[in-house]
Structures are given as structure tokens and as C-alpha cells.
Amino acid sequence: METLTPRSSNPAHVGRSNYDEEPILGVQFDDVEQQHESSIMGMWLFLSTEIMFFGGLIGAYTIYRFMSPGEFALASHHQNVPLGAFNTVVLLASSLTMALGVRAAQLHDHRAIVRWLILTAIFGTMFLGVKAIEYTTDYREHLIPAMGFQVPAEDLEKMPDMNVGRYQMYYVLYFFMTGLHAIHLIIGIGLVLVMAYLSWRHWFSGAGETQIDVTGLYWHFIDIVWVFLYPLLYLISAHASS
Amino acid sequence: MSTIAVEPRQAIQPPDDHPEEVSYLAAGHTVRSWLLTVDHKRIALLYLVSITVMFFIGGFAAVIMRLELATPQGDVLWSADGYNRAFTLHGIVMIFFFLVPSIPATLGNFLIPMMIGAKDLAFPRINLLSWYLYIMAGALALVVLIFGGVDTGWTFYTPFSTMFSNTMVVPAAMAGFIAGFSSILTGLNFIVTVHTMRAPGLTWFRLPLFVWSMYATSLVVILGTPVLAIALALISVERLFHVGIFDPALGGDPVLFQHLFWFYSHPAVYIMILPSMAVMSEIIPCFARRPIFGYRMIAYSSIAIAAIGFIVWGHHMFVSSQSMYAGMVFSMLSFLVAIPSAIKAFNWTLTMYKGSVRLETPMLYALGFIGLFTIGGLTGLMLSTMSTDMHFHDTYFVVAHFHYIMVGGAVMGYLGGIHFWWPKMSGRMYNELLGKLSALTVFIGFNLTFFPQFVLGNLGMPRRYYEYVSEFQFLNVMSSAGASILAVGYILPLFYMLLSLRNPPNAPANPWRATGLEWQTASPPPTHNFHKTPVVTRGPYEYSPEGAEAIDGNLNTAFE
Ligand SMILES: [Cu+2]
Numbered sequence: 001m002e003t004l005t006p007r008s009s010n011p012a013h014v015g016r017s018n019y020d021e022e023p024i025l026g027v028q029f030d031d032v033e034q035q036h037e038s039s040i041m042g043m044w045l046f047l048s049t050e051i052m053f054f055g056g057l058i059g060a061y062t063i064y065r066f067m068s069p070g071e072f073a074l075a076s077h078h079q080n081v082p083l084g085a086f087n088t089v090v091l092l093a094s095s096l097t098m099a100l101g102v103r104a105a106q107l108h109d110h111r112a113i114v115r116w117l118i119l120t121a122i123f124g125t126m127f128l129g130v131k132a133i134e135y136t137t138d139y140r141e142h143l144i145p146a147m148g149f150q151v152p153a154e155d156l157e158k159m160p161d162m163n164v165g166r167y168q169m170y171y172v173l174y175f176f177m178t179g180l181h182a183i184h185l186i187i188g189i190g191l192v193l194v195m196a197y198l199s200w201r202h203w204f205s206g207a208g209e210t211q212i213d214v215t216g217l218y219w220h221f222i223d224i225v226w227v228f229l230y231p232l233l234y235l236i237s238a239h240a241s242s
Numbered sequence: 243m244s245t246i247a248v249e250p251r252q253a254i255q256p257p258d259d260h261p262e263e264v265s266y267l268a269a270g271h272t273v274r275s276w277l278l279t280v281d282h283k284r285i286a287l288l289y290l291v292s293i294t295v296m297f298f299i300g301g302f303a304a305v306i307m308r309l310e311l312a313t314p315q316g317d318v319l320w321s322a323d324g325y326n327r328a329f330t331l332h333g334i335v336m337i338f339f340f341l342v343p344s345i346p347a348t349l350g351n352f353l354i355p356m357m358i359g360a361k362d363l364a365f366p367r368i369n370l371l372s373w374y375l376y377i378m379a380g381a382l383a384l385v386v387l388i389f390g391g392v393d394t395g396w397t398f399y400t401p402f403s404t405m406f407s408n409t410m411v412v413p414a415a416m417a418g419f420i421a422g423f424s425s426i427l428t429g430l431n432f433i434v435t436v437h438t439m440r441a442p443g444l445t446w447f448r449l450p451l452f453v454w455s456m457y458a459t460s461l462v463v464i465l466g467t468p469v470l471a472i473a474l475a476l477i478s479v480e481r482l483f484h485v486g487i488f489d490p491a492l493g494g495d496p497v498l499f500q501h502l503f504w505f506y507s508h509p510a511v512y513i514m515i516l517p518s519m520a521v522m523s524e525i526i527p528c529f530a531r532r533p534i535f536g537y538r539m540i541a542y543s544s545i546a547i548a549a550i551g552f553i554v555w556g557h558h559m560f561v562s563s564q565s566m567y568a569g570m571v572f573s574m575l576s577f578l579v580a581i582p583s584a585i586k587a588f589n590w591t592l593t594m595y596k597g598s599v600r601l602e603t604p605m606l607y608a609l610g611f612i613g614l615f616t617i618g619g620l621t622g623l624m625l626s627t628m629s630t631d632m633h634f635h636d637t638y639f640v641v642a643h644f645h646y647i648m649v650g651g652a653v654m655g656y657l658g659g660i661h662f663w664w665p666k667m668s669g670r671m672y673n674e675l676l677g678k679l680s681a682l683t684v685f686i687g688f689n690l691t692f693f694p695q696f697v698l699g700n701l702g703m704p705r706r707y708y709e710y711v712s713e714f715q716f717l718n719v720m721s722s723a724g725a726s727i728l729a730v731g732y733i734l735p736l737f738y739m740l741l742s743l744r745n746p747p748n749a750p751a752n753p754w755r756a757t758g759l760e761w762q763t764a765s766p767p768p769t770h771n772f773h774k775t776p777v778v779t780r781g782p783y784e785y786s787p788e789g790a791e792a793i794d795g796n797l798n799t800a801f802e
Pocket residue numbers: 507508511554555557558
């Protein structure tokens with residue numbers, strides 16, 4: 001009654017390399033293509049829900065920024081633009097290694113799969129590390145809402161009539177959006193490592209093409225979200241001053 | 243001509259040729275075989291049991307409210323706050339835990355794979371996961387709402403919900419969040435299944451309209467629910483950390499919450515009503531013995547409802563600081579969504595024209611649906627007109643309107659569908675006389691409960707008040723009396739359907755002589771639905787009155 005994925009407990013798969021085999025077919029499917037197509041489409045639909053999820057947030061952000069452009073530009077000054085740019089490059093690189101991992105899975109090259117997936121996870125972790133540095137700096141500068149938030153004195157001088165609530169709103173949204181993105185990234189790193197481990201153990205009856213492909217879609221999505229978040233959150237003033 | 247209706251759509255071996263294949267119900271009797279099942283039919287039954295429990299819990303809260311409102315003074319509940327908690331319980335349970343999953347998770351789960359000739363949904367385990375998420379969310383919601391209590395109403399309006407309410411708003415929002423995840427997984431599963439799992443020959447325009455409508459529902463679910471999730475997450479953050487998101491005192495804008503909330507919650511109305519429309523499109527041609535009128539228009543109108551339904555949410559904010567021009571646009575778009583709904587109502591009616599209509603229980607529910615849904619829809623137009631909405635806003639007129647859609651429409655459709663497919667799901671026939679009685683009781687009880695509320699609203703009685711001026715008492719007593727009749731109408735099916743389970747299986751494979759694929763296999767169906775993947779060569783509604791007459795005379799279908 002097994003349905004979707006094979007198990008290593010299946011005696012046919014224990015202790016031997018079987019990456020030339022066809023993937024095991026779920027009973028509900030007629031052939032492997034149908035199964036692959038379904039999994040890919042399932043992930044695309046899931047990503048469409050994710051787009052709506054982040055879309056709601058970006059909508060809220062857009063409205064508040066539109067209503068208080070001055071406060072948002074001022075607040076965004078405290079972001080470390082070079083670190084953000086570095087992180088953008090890191091994530092883009094991770095997308096490249098992920099794509100190479102998917103390619104390796106299609107070629108049934110197990111060593112390459114493991115190599116590219118582990119590199120992907122390393123890039124992901126690097127991103128989180130840089131993010132942690134940024135968060136720590138924000139904490140020291142009292143920029144985390146609900147954790148001793150204070151509007152910096154120089155900003156109050158620059159804009160004495162500011163709406164302090166809106167100024168803080170930028171940071172509420174900043175931490176909510178980047179935090180949510182980080183949670184997605186942590187899940188993504190976990191997934192990628194599980195795939196790397198399963199590939200290394202030759203757990204898949206094929207080379208895990210479908211599973212790794214689906215993981216890749218999710219990974220690229222996380223990357224794309226950041227590509228939107230970076231200019232929205234870091235580069236406001238660059239845009240406003242021009 | 244007279245043989246068309248009795249011919250099965252394709253040559254499938256009668257189930258008797260496979261005595262060795264057991265039905266899905268007989269495939270295992272242990273608790274484990276149910277709780278770890280990946281069979282879409284068993285998961286449908288798990289859902290059926292759980293949402294029935296939820297329905298009666300939510301109904302019990304309604305009973306308390308109607309008792310309270312039988313007199314102008316507050317006397318049944320200890321305080322106005324108790325009343326607030328009762329209607330919040332009623333709203334949250336009925337919407338998130340009964341109406342949204344009702345038809346999709348039970349009938350949709352059970353029928354979509356069978357209607358498209360598949361062995362199961364594309365992701366059987368995700369299907370089971372969605373049920374577990376539902377149970378988690380439901381348990382959390384019940385604990386919070388019954389033992390703690392929430393007084394915000396199901397709408398969680400800010401800043402009351404985030405800064406002022408002293409009740410357990412965050413856990414209740416979390417329950418809604420998890421339940422949303424559960425329905426997203428169901429919707430995702432349906433869309434993929436319809437795209438990739440159709441039997442050979444089953445083109446898009448040979449799909450039963452049930453599948454079309456369920457597909458449209460799933461689109462709304464997967465695109466709308468995440469926005470509700472984000473709104474609930476944001477109010478949780480604002481409440482937990484006391485940072486401004488929606489609170490004007492902290493730089494927030496409460497109307498933004500209303501926009502995010504209604505961006506989901508208006509389309510959610512279509513999550514509730516489209517599945518009932520799906521059921522209608524199956525029941526009506528079968529009991530009128532006529533091909534459905536305007537198949538393509540009904541199919542397209544489901545998609546149109548899903549699409550337009552996403553751009554009308556602003557009609558909930560005519561009086562909350564939205565600009566007049568935005569209001570005009572939303573008003574116009576809301577009128578527009580009435581068109582595809584009307585197409586459906588007219589097409590069902592025309593399907594019956596010159597048909598040989600048989601008034602059996604599912605058909606009685608279906609006829610009730612058309613009438614009540616029409617009233618609900620037309621009063622919706624009165625509410626989407628800005629000038630009249632000023633008058634009706636936040637009165638019992640609104641309460642009556644959406645109950646005509648959600649109870650008169652969605653619940654009637656749900657009950658009609660349960661009666662229609664009960665023989666297929668359980669293998670048993672229910673008592674037809676009691677069935678007709680229940681349909682009639684529900685119809686009378688419903689109208690007696692909610693029609694007076696239109697009048698009350700027009701007279702100016704506000705919603706969500708637990709005391710009222712004494713001149714409203716007569717209409718309120720009428721409404722409370724109607725509610726008790728309605729309660730009998732709802733308990734009745736529970737009683738005779740459970741009773742039918744005591745009999746040995748007695749339902750033929752196709753008791754209604756319907757043409758859908760699901761009727762071409764045994765009742766109850768075997769675990770993988772069909773002994774051989776069916777090949778489809780015709781459209782879904784090949785009925786004719788002549789054939790119906792022949793059947794009602796002496797012919798049997800191929801499988802009886
Ligand atoms: Cu609405």
C-alpha cells in the first residue's frame with residue numbers, strides 16, 4: 001500500500017546502488033511522467049500560495065510606505081546596504097548550485113548531487129549568518145520593535161514632526177518580512193540537506209529527480225523573495241533621493 | 243432514443259464479476275486502518291464525521307443565541323460578554339470548521355477521483371495530512387472558544403482584537419491559520435488531480451460540472467487563504483508585542499486589516515457556495531432526467547465567479563472611510579458577480595423545463611437551494627448598492643442575507659449532496675419518507691428563522707446586540723421558533739442516516755440512474771474505485787425524458 005516514495009526498508013533497495021532504476025510509481029498513477037508532472041505542479045501551486053502570502057505583506061508595506069515616504073526612507077538609512085548586497089549575491093549563487101544539483105539528479109550523478117546540494121546549504125547558512133550580524137547591530141542600536149525600540153536622535157532632529165509610529169512600522173515590517181523569509185530559508189536548508197543525505201545513501205530508487213526538482217523550485221522561490229525584499233527594504237532612500 | 247439514459251457511458255464490467263474485491267469500507271476495521279488511511283474515500287468519511295461534530299457544536303451556540311434573543315432583556319446568558327463569546331464561537335466554528343471544508347473535504351474528496359476515473363487523488367498522504375491539520379486546528383479552536391472564549395466575532399476587527407479584547411485572540415487566530423493550511427492542501431490536491439489524473443477520453447468539457455465548480459473553489463482557496471493567514475499573523479504580532487500594525491495609536495491603520503481580511507473572506511463566500519453549486523449541477527439533471535442546460539456557460543460561470551469574487555471585497559467597507567470612488571467601483575464589481583450566479587440559477591431552472599421531475603429527497607433540497615440562494619443573492623445586490631447599504635449596514639438585514647447564502651444555499655446544497663451520494667458512500671439507502679420530511683422541515687424552519695431578520699434589519703435592529711427594544715420581540719420570537727424547527731430538520735438526517743447503517747448494504751450501484759462515472763462502480767466502491775480504468779467517450783449528462791419514462795416503468799440499469 002505504499003504510495004508516493006520508496007523506502008530503504010524495502011529489501012529490494014537496501015545496500016545496493018540502484019540509481020539506474022526507474023522511480024517507484026505511486027499506486028494512484030499510471031506512469032512516471034504523470035507522477036513527475038503532478039509533483040512539479042503541486043509545488044508550483046504551493047508557491048502560488050506563498051506568493052499570495054508574501055504578497056499580502058508587501059501590499060501592507062506598500063500602503064504604509066506610500067502614506068509615509070519620509071519616515072520609511074529615514075528609517076531605511078540604518079540598513080547595511082553592502083551586507084544586503086553581499087547576501088543577495090550569496091543567495092543568487094545558491095540558486096546556481098541548486099540548479100546544478102537538479103541537473104546532476106537528471107544525469108543520475110550521485111556524487112555531483114551531494115556536492116551541489118551541500119554547497120547550496122552552505123550558501124543558505126551563510127546568508128543566515130550575515131542576517132544574524134545585521135539583527136545584532138539593530139539590537140544594539142535599539143531598532144528592534146518591542147525590544148527597547150528608540151527612534152535615533154539624529155533622525156528625530158532631521159524630521160521633528162515625524163509620525164513615530166510609522167517610523168517604527170518600517171522596522172515592524174522589516175523584521176516580519178525578513179524573519180518570515182529566514183524561516184522559509186531554514187526550512188529550505190533542512191530540505192536540501194535531507195535530499196543530499198538521501199542521495200548519499202542511495203535511498204531513492206531513481207536518482208530522486210522529482211524530489212530534488214521540487215526542492216529546487218522551493219529554493220528558487222526563497223531566492224526570488226529576497227530579490228524583492230532587498231530593494232524594498234534597503235534601497236528606499238537611494239530611490240527617494242534621486 | 244429510449245435506451246440512451248440507461249446505457250452506461252462506457253463498457254465497464256459489472257461489479258459482480260469481481261466478488262474477490264472488497265469495498266473500501268471492508269478493507270480494514272481497525273482504528274489504525276482509519277487513522278492512517280490514504281484512501282480518499284476513507285479520508286472523506288473522517289472529514290464527514292469531524293465536520294458533523296463541528297456543525298452541531300456551532301449549532302448549539304446558535305441555539306443559545308436564539309434563546310437569549312427570545313426576550314428583549316438579557317436573561318439566558320450571564321452578560322453581554324457571554325453573548326459576544328457565543329456568537330464568536332458560532333461564527334468561527336461554522337465558517338472555518340464547517341462551511342469551508344464541508345462539501346470539498348467530504349464530497350469533493352470522495353467524488354473527484356471517481357468522477358474523473360482515477361484511483362485516488364494525486365497526493366494521498368497530503369490529503370491525510372490536511373485532515374490532521376484540520377483536527378489540530380479544530381481541537382485548538384474548541385478549547386479556546388469553549389473554555390476561554392473570544393469576543394471579537396469571527397472577523398477579528400482591529401484595534402479591538404489587538405489592543406482591547408481581554409480574550410484568547412491569538413490562539414483563536416492560530417487555529418484559523420492552521421485550518422487555512424488544511425484547506426490549502428485540499429485545494430492544491432484537487433487542482434493537480436484534475437489536471438493530471440483524468441481518465442483517457444475525459445476532456446475538460448466532458449468533466450462533470452461538479453468537478454469544474456470544485457476546481458474553481460480550489461483556485462479561490464489557494465489564492466485567498468494565504469492572505470487571511472498573513473492578516474491573522476499580523477494581528478497576532480501586534481497583540482503579542484504591542485507594536486503598531488493596525489492600531490492607529492501606534493501609526494497603524496485599522497482599515498488595512500479590513501482590506502486584508504475581506505480579500506480572503508469575501509472570496510470565502512464562494513469557497514462555501516461554489517461547492518453547493520457543484521452539487522446542484524449533478525442533482526438537478528439527474529432528477530429532471532434532462533441534459534444540463536448550457537453546460538459550457540455553467541462551467542465558465544464557475545470560473546467567472548472565482549475570478550470576479552476576488553475584486554469585490556471593498557463592499558464591506560462602504561462605511562469605513564473608504565473613498566466614495568473606490569466604493570463605486572467595488573459596488574459595480576459586486577453587481578457584476580451576480581451575473582454568473584444568475585446564469586447558473588437560470589440554467590438549472592431551464593434544465594427542469596419539460597423534464598420529468600422526480601421529487602426525491604436530494605431534488606427537494608436542490609429546489610430549496612435555488613429559491614433560497616436567489617433570495618440571498620438578490621438581497622446581496624441591495625447591500626452592494628452604497629445608498630441602501632448605509633441603511634442596512636450592521637443590521638440584521640446583513641445577518642439574514644448571508645445566512646440565506648450560507649445556510650439556505652451552502653448547507654442545503656451540502657445536505658442535498660450527502661443524501662444524493664449517501665448510497666454510494668455507505669452502500670445503504672436511507673428512509674426516503676424521513677428524507678423528504680427533513681428537506682421540508684429545513685426549508686420551513688430556515689425561512690421562519692431568517693426571513694423575519696430581513697424585516698428586523700430594515701426596522702433598524704443592529705446585529706451582535708444581546709438586548710433589544712421590546713417592539714422587536716414579535717419578530718425575534720418568530721425567528722427563535724423557526725430556529726427550533728430548523729434544529730429538528732438538522733437532527734433528523736443524522737438520526738435516519740445513522741439508522742441506515744444498521745442494515746446490511748442494500749444500495750444498488752446506481753440507485754438514481756445517474757450518468758456520472760462514480761455510479762458505474764459498486765456501492766460502496768472498491769478501494770481503487772474501478773476494476774479497470776474507464777475510457778470516456780461521451781459528455782457527462784446524457785439524460786432524456788423518454789429514457790427516464792422507460793426507467794420508471796420497468797427497465798433496470800445494467801448494474802442492478
Ligand atoms: Cu463580500
